[in-house]
Amino acid sequence: xxxxxxxxxxxxxxxxxxxxxxxxxxxxxxxxxxxxxxxxxxxxxxxxxxxxxxxxxxxxxxxxxxxxxxxxxxxxxxxxxxxxxxxxxxxxxxxxxxxxxxxxxxxxxxxxxxxxxxxxxxxxxxxxxxxxxxxxxxxxxxxxxxxxxxxxxxxxxxxxxxxxxxxxxxxxxxxxxxxxxxxxxxxxxxxxxxxxxxxxxxxxxxxxxxxxxxxxxxxxxxxxxxxxxxxxxxxxxxxxxxxxxxxxxxxxxxxxxxxxxxxxxxxxxxxxxxxxxxxxxxxxxxxxxxxxxxxxxxxxxxxxxxxxxxxxxxxxxxxxxxxxxxxxxxxxxxxxxxxxxxxxxxxxxxxxxxxxxxxxxxxxxxxxxxxxxxxxxxxxxxxxxxxxxxxxxxxxxxxxxxxxxxxxxxxxxxxxxxxxxxxxxxxxxxxxxxxxxxxxxxxxxxxxxxx
Ligand code: SF4
Numbered sequence: 001x002x003x004x005x006x007x008x009x010x011x012x013x014x015x016x017x018x019x020x021x022x023x024x025x026x027x028x029x030x031x032x033x034x035x036x037x038x039x040x041x042x043x044x045x046x047x048x049x050x051x052x053x054x055x056x057x058x059x060x061x062x063x064x065x066x067x068x069x070x071x072x073x074x075x076x077x078x079x080x081x082x083x084x085x086x087x088x089x090x091x092x093x094x095x096x097x098x099x100x101x102x103x104x105x106x107x108x109x110x111x112x113x114x115x116x117x118x119x120x121x122x123x124x125x126x127x128x129x130x131x132x133x134x135x136x137x138x139x140x141x142x143x144x145x146x147x148x149x150x151x152x153x154x155x156x157x158x159x160x161x162x163x164x165x166x167x168x169x170x171x172x173x174x175x176x177x178x179x180x181x182x183x184x185x186x187x188x189x190x191x192x193x194x195x196x197x198x199x200x201x202x203x204x205x206x207x208x209x210x211x212x213x214x215x216x217x218x219x220x221x222x223x224x225x226x227x228x229x230x231x232x233x234x235x236x237x238x239x240x241x242x243x244x245x246x247x248x249x250x251x252x253x254x255x256x257x258x259x260x261x262x263x264x265x266x267x268x269x270x271x272x273x274x275x276x277x278x279x280x281x282x283x284x285x286x287x288x289x290x291x292x293x294x295x296x297x298x299x300x301x302x303x304x305x306x307x308x309x310x311x312x313x314x315x316x317x318x319x320x321x322x323x324x325x326x327x328x329x330x331x332x333x334x335x336x337x338x339x340x341x342x343x344x345x346x347x348x349x350x351x352x353x354x355x356x357x358x359x360x361x362x363x364x365x366x367x368x369x370x371x372x373x374x375x376x377x378x379x380x381x382x383x384x385x386x387x388x389x390x391x392x393x394x395x396x397x398x399x400x401x402x403x404x405x406x407x408x409x410x411x412x413x414x415x416x417x418x419x420x421x422x423x424x425x426x427x428x429x430x431x432x433x434x435x436x437x438x439x440x441x442x443x444x445x446x447x448x449x450x451x
Contacts, residue, residue, distance in 0.1 A: 004383065019067075020085060020092070023078040027335040028075040031083055035066070038091035040294065041285035042274040047088060049274070052267035054138035055081040061264050064101065064372065065153060065436040066288045071333060096125045096200075098140040099155075101148045102243075102286040102294050110146030112161035112168050112189065117140045120193035121127070125200060133204035135211055138436070140196060143178075148243055148289065154374055156212025164233055171233060174199075174204035174220065175213030177375050180217060180359070182213075184220045184228065191227040198223050220434050242318045243292050246302045254304035255294050259315040261322045262345050263372075269312060276308045277301075290323075305398070321349040321356035326373035330366035338383025339365030339406060347410050352417035359431035363396065370396025378434055379442070381409070388412075390446055392439045402443050411448045419445050 019033035044112060046240050048068065052060045057072025060420045070081060085092075098121050100114040101107065121140060125131060141155035145162065158173040158181060170192040173181035187195050202223045203210040221228055243257035258273070277285065282297035282305065292315075293306055315323050324347060328334065330341025348362060356362060363373040365382035372378070374395065382389050382396040384443050388409050389400035424433045 013305045014181055020082050025335070026071070026329070026333060027331060027337065028059075028072045030075065030078045032070045032073060032078055032088075032392070033067050034064070034085060036091050036096070036286060038081075038089050039286050042277040042282055042285055042295070043228065044088060045274040045285060046271045046278070048085070049271035051081055051084050055084070059264055059333075060260075060267050060270055062260050062287045062293065063263065064290060064292045064326070065099070066286070066292075068287050071329075095122060096131045096134070096138065098122050098125075098142065099219035100142050101144060101146050101149070101150060102251055102288045103146050103148050103235070104142075104144050106249050106253055106296075106377065107144070109251075110161070111163055111176065112144045112170070114142035114159070115142040115157065116160070117170070117338055118443075119195075121196050121200075121350055123195060124197040128197070128201065128204075129201050130134050130197075132205050133208065134200065135203075135208050137282040138200075138203070138211070140200075142386040147247070147249070150289070152375060153177070153275040153289070155181070157199055159192055159196065161419045162186075169233070171227065171228070172220070172224075174215045175211065175388070180375075182215065182217065182220075183232070183234075183438055184215075184217060186231055186233060187224075187227060188229065195224050195227050198227075205379065239306060242290055242314055242323060243288050243294055244323065246298075246299070253296075254299045254302045255296050256306050256309075256401060257292050257294050257316075258291060258306070258309040259292040260323065260325045261313065261315055261349075264340050264342070265314075273305075273309060273312055273314065277305050277446055279421050280304050293427060318358050321353040324356035324360070325349060325357045325362045325364060326377065328366050328370075328372040330364075334366055336369065338385065339366060339409075341366045341383075344409055344413075346379070351410070351414055355417040355420045355430050357430050359429035360434070365396040368397040379415075391442070392434075392442050399436035401439060402447055404446060408448070412448060415448055416442070416445045418420045 023030035023032040052058055052070050055077040056070045059071040061069035098118045100118050104115050105113045138156050141150050141153050141158045143150040143160045154176055158314055159170040162169055162171050168184040172184040172187055174184055175181050246256045249255050277295050280301040282301050283294050284296045286294050288294045325345045327341045327345040331337035345364050360378035363377035363380040367383050376393055376395050380391040380396050386403050387406055388404045390402050391400050393397050418431055
């Protein structure tokens with residue numbers, strides 16, 4: 001009798017769950033990623049944490065976009081992980097990445113619930129088999145305009161809900177982050193999914209290298225026709241909102257946001273937090289943007305879980321210096337890294353806490369790729385073959401403002417922090433202080449020119 005066909009075909013299959021079935025080689029072995037389209041239970045998360053310990057090196061990342069990563073896998077254990085994760089029957093994201101806020105549908109300040117549009121796009125893309133024809137990293141963001149801003153997410157195609165003259169419209173934005181995207185115009189809710197699908201079909205016909213950023217206004221108009229309304233609305237930048245601490249998201253609806261320090265945690269530690277959540281009667285959680293987890297439950301359960309999270313060393317307030325640092329895994333986790341980024345980040349959180357006041361993001365990158373923070377940052381430090389490159393108001397890959405010897409990295413940061421502590425005016429936060437100081441002075445402090 002022929003052996004039953006193994007339903008799992010790991011490595012390279014571009015089907016049900018590409019990242020899980022096609023793990024990526026990194027510095028600490030293979031890495032597998034999963035994303036969820038709905039809540040999972042704390043118990044399910046405990047099981048995932050167990051799988052991270054059993055099959056990988058026990059480390060779990062939650063990415064800036066809220067995906068879960070298992071690290072330190074071997075070729076064989078990555079296959080076993082895939083089988084075991086699929087066996088849990090969780091709401092894994094399948095096919096095209098169409099992302100909504102984890103608060104969508106339960107956020108009393110959102111303008112529209114993006115889940116329905118997202119679902120229509122997913123179904124349409126599946127029916128047209130678009131995923132295999134599009135660039136592998138094609139991403140669609142449906143932002144209902146709620147508490148949790150998705151403006152920093154890079155997206156090929158973005159729909160952002162807006163209110164205009166008492167009516168709801170979707171603003172169509174193409175390429176990059178919200179602030180850098182082409183504002184292509186407004187779409188009626190009834191046409192929102194079909195407009196996105198038409199643009200996806202157009203990109204698919206152009207081939208697997210075509211991206212949303214390649215679209216210009218004339219092309220978009222030609223593809224969308226009358227569905228693109230003959231009116232514009234400015235794009236309003238939403239203040240950043242870190243999903244941390246206990247929040248009321250609607251009448252008698254509560255959530256508590258808890259983030260991982262530098263986006264990473266030991267599976268065993270996360271399992272303890274989730275076991276506590278389960279004991280408190282919390283039934284649902286969602287890995288969320290900014291390396292966080294949102295747990296949904298009663299006010300008393302959320303408050304009690306917050307206390308546990310503080311005791312376990314998780315990040316629970318925006319004032320925590322660690323939440324002002326965007327840091328990639330670095331060495332040894334990533335083979336491209338020139339420095340152990342988490343060590344420098346831990347030092348900065350400890351030594352430069354006053355400077356890291358939440359007014360800007362310190363980006364520490366293992367190399368010029370800048371995975372942790374693709375958009376510009378007031379101060380970016382990135383590893384290079386020549387030393388630690390620093391860039392003021394730039395990205396990791398931009399031509400640097402200077403390069404520091406690696407052995408100077410801590411003293412340079414300390415010097416900048418002491419300068420802020422000594423010279424900032426009352427009420428002046430770090431971002432305003434840096435703006436007053438200017439690029440030259442910041443560079444001189446980092447280079448320790450006056451030493
Ligand atoms: S920025 Fe460079 S070092 Fe950091 S994770 Fe990305 S590729 Fe690796």
